[in-house]
Amino acid sequence: MHDMELMLKLKLFKPRKGKKMLIEETIRQFKDCVNDWIWALHQLGEKPTRTAVHRFAYKKLRQKYPQLHTDVLQEAMDLAIEIYRAWLNNPNKEKEIPRFDKDCIYFEGRCVKFDRHFISLPLAGKRVWLPMHVPARFKRYLQHKHGRVVLKKVKDEYYVYVSVNVPESEPYEPRGWFGVDIGIRHIIVVSDAEGEVNWFLNSAIGWKKNMECRISGLQRLKDKGVKKGVWRVLKRFSGKVKNRQRYINHCIAKQLVLMVKMWRYGIAIENLKGLRRGKVGKRHRKRSYKWAYRDLINKIVYKAKLHGVPVVFVNPKGTSRTCSRCGAKGVVKDRIFICKKCGLKLDRDLNASRNIALRAPPRSEERGFRTEVAL
Numbered sequence: 001m002h003d004m005e006l007m008l009k010l011k012l013f014k015p016r017k018g019k020k021m022l023i024e025e026t027i028r029q030f031k032d033c034v035n036d037w038i039w040a041l042h043q044l045g046e047k048p049t050r051t052a053v054h055r056f057a058y059k060k061l062r063q064k065y066p067q068l069h070t071d072v073l074q075e076a077m078d079l080a081i082e083i084y085r086a087w088l089n090n091p092n093k094e095k096e097i098p099r100f101d102k103d104c105i106y107f108e109g110r111c112v113k114f115d116r117h118f119i120s121l122p123l124a125g126k127r128v129w130l131p132m133h134v135p136a137r138f139k140r141y142l143q144h145k146h147g148r149v150v151l152k153k154v155k156d157e158y159y160v161y162v163s164v165n166v167p168e169s170e171p172y173e174p175r176g177w178f179g180v181d182i183g184i185r186h187i188i189v190v191s192d193a194e195g196e197v198n199w200f201l202n203s204a205i206g207w208k209k210n211m212e213c214r215i216s217g218l219q220r221l222k223d224k225g226v227k228k229g230v231w232r233v234l235k236r237f238s239g240k241v242k243n244r245q246r247y248i249n250h251c252i253a254k255q256l257v258l259m260v261k262m263w264r265y266g267i268a269i270e271n272l273k274g275l276r277r278g279k280v281g282k283r284h285r286k287r288s289y290k291w292a293y294r295d296l297i298n299k300i301v302y303k304a305k306l307h308g309v310p311v312v313f314v315n316p317k318g319t320s321r322t323c324s325r326c327g328a329k330g331v332v333k334d335r336i337f338i339c340k341k342c343g344l345k346l347d348r349d350l351n352a353s354r355n356i357a358l359r360a361p362p363r364s365e366e367r368g369f370r371t372e373v374a375l
Helices: 017-044 050-064 070-089 203-224 230-263 282-288 293-307 348-358
Strands: 003-012 104-107 113-115 118-123 126-133 146-154 157-167 177-182 188-192 198-201 266-270 311-314 330-333 336-339 345-347
Touching: 003 293, 017 050, 017 070, 017 104, 017 118, 017 126, 017 146, 050 070, 070 104, 104 118, 118 146, 177 230, 177 293, 177 348, 188 230, 188 348, 198 348, 230 266, 230 293, 266 293, 266 348, 293 311, 336 348, 345 348
Parallel strands: 177 266, 266 311
Antiparallel strands: 003 126, 003 157, 104 146, 113 118, 118 126, 146 157, 177 188, 188 198, 330 336, 336 345
16 A cells, blocks of 8 residues: 655644744744745756756855754755746746745754654754644654654744655445535535435535625725725635635545445545536536535545545536436436436435445446546
8 A cells, every 4th residue: 555645733832932032043044045045046047957056055055054954954945946946937927036935944854853742853053842732633643754844933823734654544345335426505415325324515605605705895895995904804814714615624524434434335426527627607617616626525535545445436427317216317407306217306416426326336446546636
């Protein structure tokens, strides 16, 4: 089995005055160092190699920032290369070279140590142990090999982002399949082929619609210039919407995967590649932006990998207009599917989820995880 990469977000306890000064000084030096690397890249010309950049500026920056750890200096170079290349590839780039101004520090995994709820970081000329809050669900992940570590300052608080490599669990042989229909009115509708389990989830879309109405009103005020500083409120509201969506998607994915694992079933999801492009109407494309569907699907997939739950993607074509009982074509009226052959009357999304469960491949060699999902 392959390893999968997870990003853990851990909050540091409020550091004492001396340690806080060290963190602030290291953040300042790291930002200046990244900007010096960007300037060195710009002097070398169009898309220089890593070797050329290192040979050109490493000794100078090593002398200029003697307190920065060697690995931190290398991480600053890697980050500067990422920023500069992204700027070069941007067709709407500005004339001035980009400038790094985020309050954070990048550490290579080998220079960071963990001991229970403490983390050891090489700050400006000194290695410091900092206490942090480790949720119970994260303790087992910190035992695995970790990669890049990022210390970030958010307002007056400090967070540590740790990249860990976690081995995937071996998928079990499922007794059946739960079909997951990604809908417009409902975020997801889950059902098995026999209809023993029926789960609707749709309340969060209404919440997002209300938030979007408030954002639209603020946007109109901004365009008219009626209210100064309204862009700050817009930015805050947009951040709230994104964070709330990610949190809800996490909760949905976790509940779904744990329920499926309890039944020893697998998850069959409709492959929505091309949902927001191609031969679909403008109204349908607009409605497809009501929720972060790709983020939800990706979270379902990676949580299923952690728990060893099999996942397959099936073709969704005709699932809402095909009878899940007899397989005949039917009609949809007021979101109710009606089969003219057997007389089945069922919610169209529920009918689609049952058809998705029926389309899951029966042979083990056809199953597996697929993450190439694009909306």
